Amino acid sequence: MTAPTVSVVRPPYKVTGSRVLRAEWAKFWSLRSSWITLGVALLLLVAIGAIASATYSPDAVAGDGPPGPGGGGASDAVSLALTGLTFASLAIGVLGVLVSAGEYSTGMIRSTLAAVPRRLPVLWSKSAVFGAVALVITTVAALAAFTLGGLGLDGETIALSLGDDGVLRSLVGAGLYLGLVAVWGVALGALVRSTAGGIAILVGVLLILGGLATLLPDSWEDTVTPYLPGNAGSAVYSLHEASDSLSPGAGLAVFVGWVALTLAGAAYRLARTDA
Structure with missing residues (x-):
């Protein structure tokens, strides 16, 4: 006697946004490079900021301008805590x-x-x-760097607390900036489809382009420089607005614009060309 054939009805599977998101989440955390690079970025941000605060000496700081990144004057507790942010941004961008x-x-x-x-x-x-x-990770790291740095600045005139005006905004702005750098790295990688090429563009734009802008005539430099990605991004987490830089809100808008433009280019190439 022949056994009856049992037909198995498989449920229909549909590609949805949430399923793609879960797949990319699993793929990201399954890579060893993700854990290592995130750990490096976290270490750079926290350790360098804590060391800079612990070794701070008022006698070694010159200048009468306003404190903060790009301020041209004395350091403050926030700028010291974020001393390692440039190195962390490179690690985050490279991973992207x-x-x-x-x-x-x-x-x-x-x-x-x-x-x-x-x-x-x-x-x-x-x-x-x-x-x-x-x-999330870099915002926590920025808060940790500021907290540890505060221990080394106890009693100093530049010491600040989280409740002081602009401090929490600057630290959260640092995390927001690094989160956007991460997205920008992903967009660059998808746009050029080359690891070496994407990293070269990232490093060149964030670290070198601002220096090259100083070769422009003064009138052009003053107009162009604040809108470059690196300078606009640094305005997001600056505690004090420098005279030649954008406000935190304007800097965020400009940097988001750079990221969105790169994402749009990556999306166009992905949709229109073969892999």
Whole structure:
């Protein structure tokens, strides 16, 4: 007697935004480079800030301008706590490039796009996952650096507390800036589809472009320099607004514009060209 055939009805699976988001979340945390690079960024931000505060000496600081990044004068507790932010931004940005461009170098992007034929949800999910992770982790790191730094600045005239005007805004702004750097790194990697190329652009724009702008005529330099990505980003977490820089709100708007422009370019290339 022949056994009856049992047909198995599989439930229909649909590619949704939430499922793509969960897949990118799992993919991100499964990579060893994610844990290592995030740890490096956290260590750089906290350790360098704490060391800078602990070794602070009023006699070593010159200038009469307002304190803070770009202020040209004496340091304050916030700028000391965020001394390692430039190094942390490089680590975060490099990891962002790896998150997207790394799939092109390994060929995994073909499997990813085969699973998500609409393509663009992949870019949005990568950006959202890493941007959110970087925002939370670096904001906590900035608060930790400020708290540890305050122990070394006890009794100094530049010592501040979280309740002082602008302090919490600056520290949260540092985390917000680094979260945007993370998204920007993802967008650069997806745009150029090369790890080396994406990292080179990231480093060049954040660290070198501002210095090259000083070669421009003075009238051009004063007009252009505040709107460069690195300078606009630094305005987001500055405690005191310098005369030649943007306000925190304007700096945030400009930097978001740079990130959005890069994301738009990456989305266009992803949608229009083959992997």
